[in-house]
Amino acid sequence: MLVQTARLTLQSLTMDEWAAVAEGDAVSGAPDYPAEGDLILASLIAAGQWPAGEWGSLQIRRLDDGLAIGGVGCKGEPDAAGRVEIGYGIAQSARGCGYATEAVLGLLAWLRDRNVREVIAECDEDNAASIAVLRRCGFAESSRVDGLVCWSLMISRA
16 A cells, blocks of 8 residues: 655555564664654564554655655554544654644545545643644544543545
């Protein structure tokens, strides 16, 4: 799977590529990619304990230099109601440039084309940057539980 935005590509990796990321061997990555969260996620994917493919995590690469700068994706296939949860993360060196917002918007467009009805996300209540990304992408806060803010966005075409 490949999604392209104005400045980014969001791409699926093979299991061998995820295994390489899990070992910290990200070919053409930003100096601080993969970060700790990327290493954990890549290890789970490589071990078959986290979704891979189109309903799993995608690597984010900048178009201008080809460097991997983070990840975005679904936490599995949509449920029977057409709801899917997403997550994302950007290397520290690439933050503050709008890449997370652009990646999430690219993923939302892809999900809309696959008739997903609702997208949910969560973030720590003290993560102002992630809260701003979700708000810019149109998400509305739905609840707060144990220090997490839960978000929802209806995206169906109907």
